[in-house]
Amino acid sequence: MNQQFPPRILLPALMGALLAGCVTTMAPRYEQPAAPVSAQWPAESRAGNAGDSTATVADLPWEALFADAKLRQVVRLALDNNRDLRVAALNIEKARAQYRIQRSELMPNVSVDLSGNNGRTTYAMLKGQSVVGHVYTLQLGVSAWELDLFGRIRSLRDQALQQYLSSESAQQATRISLIAEVASAYLDLAAAREQLTVARDTERSRQEAYDLQLGLRETGNASELEVLQAEAELQVARDETLVLESTIATSRNALELLVGTPLPEALRPDSPLETLLAVQDVPAGLPSDMLQRRPDILAAEHTLIAAHANIGAARAAFFPSISLTGGIGRASNSLTELFDSGGRAWSFMPQISVPIFTGGRLSANLDVAKVEREIAVADYERSIQAAFREVADALAVRATLDGRLAAQQQRVEAAYHAYHLVQQRYDNGVASYLEVLDSQRTLFSAQQTWISTRLSRQTNLVTLYKALGGGWSPENAQAPALSQSYTGEKLPIASR
Known part of the structure; x- marks a missing residue:
């Protein structure tokens, strides 16, 4: 019956229901799991890297990491055109819309309905006479609005919000990975071009040596063996040149795939490797800093918090749910008289649903939510361990790179001097041509x-920048907490 409650108590009842809904959700209190890694980097990784420094290369924006203007422009092209990054951005839009959908469940759905009912009825008692009836109604009402007394809807809202925040962090992780991959591919291309220059110089030198041996053979000053040896080394040099030319082509293709657009000729690398990056030293900071910077770790933590919120929704399902349907309006048997006095109408229909027997479904849903939380904890801890290993590996490589680079540089200088000494000995008739080829x-x-x-040294810096969560800033290092008031005001949400 629509006349159970007088209109004067309708508004107080609604307000009381609203206040009753403002209780704490049933989600368990979130506590950040302890990091399952050491508080310090391994000793062999910290050698020469100032592992306890508070400053780190991850504090730099990516623009400050790269000194080469061409490289910065290539990275910008990738950020604008890379398809994986576009997908990540679209996933954020999707998660934002899903959060808006779930958030709207807290508010009543208010609608205005105008309806008319016309019908003809024949009555036997009136000897077949017919009566045409008209009923018109205009109503402003609320349909099946659930009062969130036990926090089920708010828990689902918090879960959707954390999923949105997780997608944002995942997008940031994709962005950092893209920057590092583009920089590494650009460095690979630059190194391949340097190696091609050396190969072409070597091929040209061996061509001259081969031509010289041919001339000496004609004068009787060189044997057929020496000519064949010179030709063999020339063909080796040609093969190295062709291999490096194909390497440059494939490296350029890989870079263009990352960039998402053809790479202009003007942006291809033409500078030495050491001039491409702006910094050459890498203080790594502490492992605890990494937890605040790595977006993939933040994404895993948001997923973990969402799992806590889902437990609250599963617990609230055990309790009664109350929904309200009501409205006020006007009714008349004539459309022209719809707004005349005396045509007022109202209705108020509360409904309560108490789960009594569900065949164990609610308990099973709660068990699933708890297991999903444990899975999320394991994923969070695994992401920390994987990040720790990435940084530790990069630091371990870094600890030996300077020594390796110095050794290789000394090797080049020694080989260069040895080649010239052997060449002089050969010109003086002291050394054989085989010794010359061996020194070459x-x-x-x-x-x-x-x-x-040298390439390894530069790519190691880029790898470490990525592993530490490069591009960190205090604004995006806020630790998430379920106890915060998530109202959505800080999100760009349009009400509809």
Whole structure:
């Protein structure tokens, strides 16, 4: 019946229900799990890297990491055109919309309904006479608005919010990875171009040596063996040149895939490796700093908090749910008289649903929510351990790179001097041509290895920047907490 409650108590009842809904959710209190890693980097990783320094390369914005203007422009192209980054951004939009949907469940759905009912009825008692009836109604009402007395809807809202925040952190992780991958690919291309220059110089030198041996053979001053040896070394040099040309082509293709657009010729690297990056020293800070900077760790933590909120929703499902349907309006049997006095109408229909027997479904849902929380804890801890290993590995490599680079540089200098000494001995008739070829091979190998070691040093810095969560700023280092008041005001949400 629609006349159970007088209109004067309708508004107080609604206000009381609203106040009753402002209770604490049933989600368990969130406590950040302890980091399952050491408080310090391994000793061999900290050697020469100031592991306890408060400053770290991760504090730098990515623009400050790169000194080369071309490299910065290539990274900007990638940030604008990379498809993986676009997908990550679209996932944020999707999560934001899902949060808005879930958040709207806390508010009543208010609608205005205008309806008309016209019908003809024949009555036997009136000897077949028919009556045409008209009923018109205009109503402003609320339909099946659930009062969130036990926090079920708010827990689902908090879960949706944490999923949104997790997608934001995941997008940031994708962005940092993209920057590092583009920089590494650009460094690879620069190193391959340096190696190609060395290979072409070597090929040109061996071509001259081959031509010289041909001339000496014609005058009787060189044997057929020496000519064949010179030709063999020339073909080796040509093969190295062709291999490096294909390496440059494939490296350029890989870089263009990351950038998401063809790479202009003007942006291809033409500077030495050491000039591409702005910093050459890497203080790593402390492992605890990494927990605040790594966006993948923050994403895992948001997922963990969402799992806590889901437990609150599963617990609240055990308790009664109350929903309200009501409205006020006007009714009349004539559309022209709909707004005349005396046509007022109202209705108020509260409904309570108490779960009594569900076949164990509610208990099973709660068990699932608890297991999902434990899975989220394990994923969070695993992400910390993986991040710790990435940084420790990068630091371990870094600890030996300077020594390796110095050794390789000395090797190149020694091989260069040895080659010239052997060449002089050969010109004076003291050394054989085989010794000259051997010294050429040694010098070429030393030069190529030296370039590879220099590349390793630069890519190691980029890797460490990524592993530490590069691009960190105090604004995005806020630790998430379920106890915060998530009202959505800070999100760009349009009400509809």
